[in-house]
Amino acid sequence: EVQLVESGGGLVQPGRSLKLSCAASGFTFSNYYMAWVRQAPKKGLEWVATISTSGSRTYYPDSVKGRFTISRDNAKSSLYLQMNSLKSEDTATYYCARIPPGRLPFFDYWGQGVMVTVSS
Amino acid sequence: DIQMTQSPASLSASLGETVTIECRASEDIYNGLAWYQQKPGKSPQLLIYNANSLHTGVPSRFSGSGSGTQYSLKINSLQSEDVASYFCQQYYNYPLTFGSGTKLEIK
Numbered sequence: 001e002v003q004l005v006e007s008g009g010g011l012v013q014p015g016r017s018l019k020l021s022c023a024a025s026g027f028t029f030s031n032y033y034m035a036w037v038r039q040a041p042k043k044g045l046e047w048v049a050t051i052s053t054s055g056s057r058t059y060y061p062d063s064v065k066g067r068f069t070i071s072r073d074n075a076k077s078s079l080y081l082q083m084n085s086l087k088s089e090d091t092a093t094y095y096c097a098r099i100p101p102g103r104l105p106f107f108d109y110w111g112q113g114v115m116v117t118v119s120s
Numbered sequence: 121d122i123q124m125t126q127s128p129a130s131l132s133a134s135l136g137e138t139v140t141i142e143c144r145a146s147e148d149i150y151n152g153l154a155w156y157q158q159k160p161g162k163s164p165q166l167l168i169y170n171a172n173s174l175h176t177g178v179p180s181r182f183s184g185s186g187s188g189t190q191y192s193l194k195i196n197s198l199q200s201e202d203v204a205s206y207f208c209q210q211y212y213n214y215p216l217t218f219g220s221g222t223k224l225e226i227k
Contacts, residue, residue, distance in 0.1 A: 037164075045156075045164065045207055047216040061215040095163055105211045106154035108175065110163040 002026040004096045004111035011117045012086055022079040022096030022111055030074035033099035035107060036081050038092035048094070049081060050105055064090075086118045122146050122210050126219030134227045137198045141222045143208035145189045152212030155184055155193045158221075159204045167206075168193065200226060 008020040020036070036048040049070035050059040058070050069082040079096055093115050097107035123146040133139045143153065151171040156164040166175040168184035171191055181196040195202055203226055208219040 044220045045209070045218040047209075047218070050216075059214055100169075104152065104169070105214075105216055106166065106169050106209060107156075107164075108166050108169075110165070113163050 002098065002109045004098065004109060006094065006096050006111045006114035009094065009114035009116045011119065013120050014087060014118055016086055017082070017084045018086060018116060019083070020081040020094055020096075020114060020116070022081075024077045024079065024096075024098075027098070029072075029077035032101070033103050033105070034070075034072060034079045035097045035099055035105070036070060036079075037095045037097050037107065037110075038090075039095070039113075040089075040092045043092075046092075050099065051079070083116070086116075088118050090116065091118045092116060121215055122149060122213055122217055124208055124210055124217050124219040126208055126222055128222060129220065130223045130225070132225045132227045133198050135198055135200065139195050139198060139224065141193045141195075141206050141208075141224075143186075143191045143193075143219050145191070145210055145212075148188050149210045149212035151187060152210055153184075153186070153191050154209045154211065155182075156207045156209065157202075157204045158207065164207065195224075198226070 003025045005023045012018045035050040038048050051070045055072050067085045071080045093113040095113045096111040098109040100108040125144045127142050153171045155168040158164040172184045183194045206222045
């Protein structure tokens with residue numbers, strides 16, 4: 001059974017940093033592109049980052065480019081999101097998501113999500 | 121960026137009815153479209169990909185159709201467990217973008 005379990009969320013002040021983790025199990029992690037998607041309270045979904053199987057290729061929207069960094073450790077079956085210079089508009093539930101074989105970037109499995117609140 | 125316009129924003133229907141949700145892309149996305157269901161307090165779940173392919177384990181009362189810039193999700197024989205928000209997502213091009221969602225309730 002595919003499982004994605006996020007951790008590392010919490011309350012952080014504007015301008016500070018936070019690192020999210022996602023522990024994957026139930027599939028061969030190193031074979032899959034992975035992504036982060038977020039959802040502000042009572043709002044829609046926003047794609048945040050995608051990473052290739054080796055980690056050599058990453059993709060970001062303009063809203064987080066230069067502030068957020070996605071990375072992975074295939075030996076630990078783990079995905080990460082380093083978030084720097086956080087803003088109030090980054091407040092959201094962050095989901096770790098798997099991109100299926102074939103690498104068309106939609107998401108076939110999602111974690112339960114972790115809440116990040118940016119506030120002074 | 122490709123904009124995804126989803127309608128309606130909310131929908132109320134009776135059990136057993138058929139409902140349709142629409143997504144319009146700002147340019148041709150060549151069937152690069154997925155639909156997700158998000159039940160209250162839960163994470164999104166994939167329903168449909170490539171505009172009309174049913175994800176593993178999804179009931180056959182869900183179906184997707186469309187081409188070019190216009191796509192739709194149809195739910196036949198509406199059941200109580202279908203109460204959820206539904207989102208479309210285009211993956212033809214980066215940045216990946218989602219529709220604003222449709223909240224489905226039972227009348």
